[in-house]
Amino acid sequence: MAGKTVRRLLQGNEACAEGALYAGCNFFGGYPITPSTEIAETLSRELPKRGGKWIQMEDEIASIASIVGASIAGAKALTATSGPGLSLKQEVLGYACLTEIPCVLINVMRGGPSTGYPTGPSQADIMQAKWGTHGDHPVITLTPSTVPEIFTETIRAFNLAEKYRTPVFVFYDEILGHMREAVELPEQGVIEVVDRAKPEGKPEDYNPYDTSYEVAPLAPFGKGRRFHITGLNHNDDGFPTNDSTKIDEGNRRIMAKIDNNVSDIESTEEYLMDDAEVIVFAFGSTARSARFAVNRAREKGIKAGLFRPITMWPFPEKALKKAADKAKSIIVPEMNLGQTILEVERVTGHGTIVGLQRVDGEPIHPTEIIELIEKHS
């Protein structure tokens, strides 16, 4: 049931903004930072036209605080940043996880640590996505690897945020943020858009953390259901508690709502994997080099395949384990000093896992991957 589709040549960051608009984003709060700024710029033009709200805050902490506030008032809210800004946002991200406020964060990865290499690509924030804020907390992180996929994964990020009442991250590197590809922008209604569940029943009976639901409906502030939200451990009614049973229950529940729905959240691409003996595990722009390398290896008669996590967190444990069981070796190229390789090792326990790491601000070249495929085939 394809509707009227518009085909446009878009930069990754523009495709992200288009995805957000498609998903119904009506609030953006941000602070400029390379290489993510085009998202803020595009939305500063587009949101007012559609009656949406856009604000440039005084820093990244304020930006994410503003979008969490907006979401509490009922908006579908977005912020976008890069490394140094991501570090600043961690405090409020934890707040959004514990208070279960839907919101979407885009991180366009550049070289780090610190100011690092603002105009160069990197994939070194992947572990920060999972462990960045203090305390145990749920994480969903999507890692698209093409410009069209940035569009669709941004929509999916909003859908997952609304469905599971949690912050959702989209992480891609500077190369993807700034490269241009043709993107099909379908008519509204073609791609599913999810809105958060609406509470039912009498306002006075409303509990924002009603544990009879896996994910309790979130009422917007100011629409007749008065309730409390706090970043302290809380009861079903949202008020703070010192009851160790409730604290334990709450901490486990926010993790379980993600863990129990991995099959819904997970997304991977397996390319030429059916008979693969050498697996390349790669994401983002590195997966593009990996695909090229796998094709070349096949031409040379090597049974190589690409395993690409589109959902990075929760990590695609089952799918990777299954794929790895049949493989001779696993190659893990990434633009960091060995982050996702730790997960590949943990999950597969495979004897031959080979890392390929670059942190010089240059992309990983297909020839580098081909060499390793040949060596370990």
Place this chain on the structure above:
Amino acid sequence: MSTDAKPAKKQKLSVPFDYSKYLRKDKLPHIWCPGCGHGIILKALLRAVDKVGLEKDDICMVSGIGCSSRTPGYVDFNTLHTLHGRAPSFATGIKLTNPELNVIVTTGDGDALAIGGNHFIHTCRRNIDMTILVYSNAIYGMTGGQFSPTTPIGSFTHTSSYGAMEPPFDTCEMAKAAGATFVARATSYHVQDLEKTLKAAIEHKGTSVVEILDECPVYFGRLNKMRSASQMMEKIEKEGTVSVKQAENLSPEEIGGRLLRGILHHDTETAEYCDQYAALTERAQGK
């Protein structure tokens, strides 16, 4: 009754104010220590809200972290207890999303002016419609009595055992310089003035900042040889301030080190942020 301000008119005896319609009674007792000034502020605020005639559904109260920031938990509004210093930023997102809401921020001097200083001044600069109440007790109460950005030089706290060394902020001057269009100072001693000031602050369209001098007897009082809350009120709030009206007839020497009390700045001309945004939206839509 203060000695420096004559009561304007004889107070009519009236039915005691019914706080219970605004309180979440099942969440009481509150956490505040006996003698803490925060409760006086809460009561004055509820009377002010009542006088303005706001509906509970239309009020959103946002706070940061600290004893003062526990206020929202006790009131039957849309209430949000956020992170240390960040309340104005959460509140900005809420207000811009739903400009119909009356947003009230309750914060401490540490919350608003130290960790939240940047958010505070930029919120004032935007002149977004919200009322920020700074419960100013010159100390970090919740963490057990460390000096704050408003602790007077020479005061003793658990982190200034040899007397505070850093000069304090003038909260009101800063709010005004940053762009807040309603700036006032009140105290928990002059409770009727406090109520009136809060009413005017809520009614003002734009960023309103009210610094309310109040007392933490448990830490500031005890460490600075003021044995009781009433002694603190006497010394800091009654003797330490002078009303704007009285100050008109006093020389700077006569005012001395006393802080001015009352509405210090009221600008009704400057456009409010959400109104400006609505105008921007019309321009963007070519209307």
